[in-house]
Amino acid sequence: MYRHSLRKRVAIAFALCVAVLSIAWGFAFFAAVRLSEDRVLTQQLQVAADNYPSITTNLRGYDKVANLPQSLKKWAKTNPELGLYEFDSEELHVAVIAIDNKQLRGFVVFDVAGIEASSSEDWWLLLIISSVVGTLGMVGFGLGIIVMRRAVAPVTQLAKAVGEINPEKLSSEDHKRIDSSRFTDDEVGMLAKTIEQTLERISAFVTRERYFTSSASHELRTPITVITGALELLEQSQLSATDMKTLDRVRRATLDMKTTIEMFLCLARETDEGLYDEQFLVMPLVSNVIDLQRHLLSRKLVEVEIEQLANPRVYGHPQAFSIAVNNLVRNAFEHTLAGQGPITIRIEQQQLLVTNQLVSAAAEQYSPSDASPHGYGLGLGIVQRLCERNGWSFSLLADEKSVVARLSW
The missing domain is CATH 1.10.287 (Helix Hairpins)
Known part of the structure; x- marks a missing residue:
């Protein structure tokens, strides 16, 4: 069980990774320094052993330019500033110092011929160092992943438990x-x-x-x-x-x-026990709804025109479809004034359209901005919900001449 909060665990995990990598890098650099130091001493000792019994020193001091090696005389005559200089082609390292109360300049020359590593050895050392750096990077990356996984393990467990719920x-x-x-x-x-x-x-x-x-x-x-x-x-x-x-x-x-x-x-x-996957014909339901609601037009002298361009079958809840169509038809019949018509019910392969014709007086009372699922008839909000439950779509369009209710599947 975890004893700290998630924020503290993440902070501790990050600090642990940084600390481990820092220690690893520290040991790596320390080993590189010691290796370089041992190699320089070994190479210098090897040069002395090769010249035995005439052991010469690689480090010499000069107080005059004339006494310098021939390759350095021209450079020394330019009166160089105090400091350290390196000449790769001659394999010489030179230190310019002040002598005689800083009035004159002296030269300390270190001949590194046979001591410095050759180019091939430099490439091998670079390859070794790169390998060590890459290995440490991969180890650090893997360690970070392991530590962070342990830190956020409770979050992963919770997400998995929630994901299993439908x-x-x-x-x-x-x-x-x-x-x-x-x-x-x-x-x-x-x-x-x-x-x-x-x-x-x-x-x-x-x-x-x-x-x-x-x-x-x-x-x-x-x-x-x-x-x-x-x-x-x-x-x-x-x-x-x-x-x-x-x-x-x-x-x-x-x-x-x-x-x-x-x-x-x-x-x-x-x-609803799988009724949302039932297949049914549209036309019989529409005809039944029109017969049930026709009494609303008994005194209005309004004609109802049915345009059946197809005989579609719809997947869903037949009772829900009948309720939705019943609401649309009843709204159309109730909101149609005497002599205002005809009311058109158009059946296509993928949609059902119920259209009301508007006269000028009705158009003044009804604007297109009112064409929303809740603005035309009490049951249109319910129609919208029924359509959402069954995967159908409902829309209401209005202009100055007509109102069109569209039910698509």
């Missing part, structure tokens, strides 16, 4: 995948605990939603079924024309209530 199919056991007890009381532990509690609340909400929709589906549909049965019995009785009109209004109100209940239950359900 947000589209949450279950009541998904919050147990996090298991926040595995993490210490740091930033990661706090995040894990928060995610676990959030998933637990979501799981509880899903459970309550499923229980509510299953109970509401029965409790709300039962009264509608009873009312429908009573209406059927009343139809068989001897009723006056006025009573029949009243009965017809009750029947339509009951049907609207049934449709509304089914619509909201459809939206409330988290899952």
Whole structure:
């Protein structure tokens, strides 16, 4: 278990990598210096051994320019400044110093012939140093990866646990995948605990939603079924024309209530037992909806034109599609004034268009800026949600002459 916070662990890991690399580089440079020092002494001793018994020194002092080696005389006559000079071609190193109370100049010449490494040896040394540097770099990189992985291991574990959860199919056991007890009381532990509690609340909400929709589906549909049965019995009785009109209004109100209940239950359900993959024909549903809502045009003298350019099949929830079309058609029928028309319902291979014609008076009351899923009819926001659930698209277009509701699949 980790005893420090994530921020401290990352800082410690970084400091550890820097410290280890610094120590490694320090030992490498120290070894290089000692190797160079030993090599110079060894080479100088070898030169002396090769000249035995006449041992000559490689380091000599000169107080006059005339006594310098011939290759240095011309340079010395230019009165060089005090300091150190190197002559690669002659293999000489020269130090210019002040003598005789700084009035004259002396020369200390170091003959490095046979002591300095040859060009081939320099290349080998460069290759060795480059190899050591590369090896240390790779070791440092690998060490950094290992240390950082250990430092952020809790984050990786949490991300893996969250990644195994399917947000589209949450279950009541998904919050147990996090298991926040595995993490210490740091930033990661706090995040894990928060995610676990959030998933637990979501799981509880899903459970309550499923229980509510299953109970509401029965409790709300039962009264509608009873009312429908009573209406059927009343139809068989001897009723006056006025009573029949009243009965017809009750029947339509009951049907609207049934449709509304089914619509909201459809939206409330988290899952619907695979009905979103069902294939169905569009035309029968459209025809049924028009028949159900035609009473809204009984006194308006408005024609309904159906243009069937194709006979498409749609994948999704047939009840949701019927509810969406029912809302569009009912809105079109309700918002059409007497003598204003015709209302056109156009069925194409990939879309359904419901068009209202506007007269000048209606156009003044309705502007294109109102053409939103929530600006034309109470149920268009619901239509938008139904389309989103089924992978369809809905749009509402308006101008000065017409309003077009488009449902695409």
